[in-house]
Amino acid sequence: MDSWNESCQACETAGGPLTKFSLGKDFFGRPYDRLSPSSDQSPKWYCAPCSIHKNLQRDFRDIRIEFDKLRAGQGSELSKGDEFRRASLRLQEMIAILRGTKQPSPFLSGNDVTLLMERLNTLTMPV
Ligand SMILES: [Zn+2]
Numbered sequence: 001m002d003s004w005n006e007s008c009q010a011c012e013t014a015g016g017p018l019t020k021f022s023l024g025k026d027f028f029g030r031p032y033d034r035l036s037p038s039s040d041q042s043p044k045w046y047c048a049p050c051s052i053h054k055n056l057q058r059d060f061r062d063i064r065i066e067f068d069k070l071r072a073g074q075g076s077e078l079s080k081g082d083e084f085r086r087a088s089l090r091l092q093e094m095i096a097i098l099r100g101t102k103q104p105s106p107f108l109s110g111n112d113v114t115l116l117m118e119r120l121n122t123l124t125m126p127v
Pocket residue numbers: 008009010011012013046047048049050051
C-alpha cells in the first residue's frame with residue numbers, strides 16, 4: 001500500500017488526516033485523458049479542505065472550457081439544457097463554499113468563479 005505520511009500537498013498542513021486525491025472523471029462525466037494537464041494524472045495527498053477545493057477547481061476548469069467552446073460556436077456540453085443548468089448550479093455552489101471558508105482556496109479564486117457565472121448568465125439557456 002502506498003501512503004503519504006507527510007503534509008498536505010497543497011497547503012502543507014501536517015498532522016491531519018489526508019485524502020488521496022485523484023481526478024477520475026470530469027464534471028461532465030468524461031474520463032480524464034486529453035483535457036487534463038499531466039500534473040493532474042497522478043494522485044496526490046490533500047487534507048480535507050484542500051480536497052474540497054481541488055474538486056471545485058476541477059469542475060470550474062471543466063465548465064470554463066465548455067463555456068469557451070459554446071461561445072466559440074463549437075460543440076459543447078453546455079449546449080445541452082440539463083448540463084447548462086447543472087453547471088450554473090455548481091458555480092453558485094462554488095461561490096457559496098468559497099465565501100464560507102476562512103482561508104482562501106489554494107486552487108481557485110472566488111473572483112474567477114463569479115466572473116464565469118456572470119458570463120454564463122448572459123447566455124440563453126439551451127432547451
Ligand atoms: Zn491542505
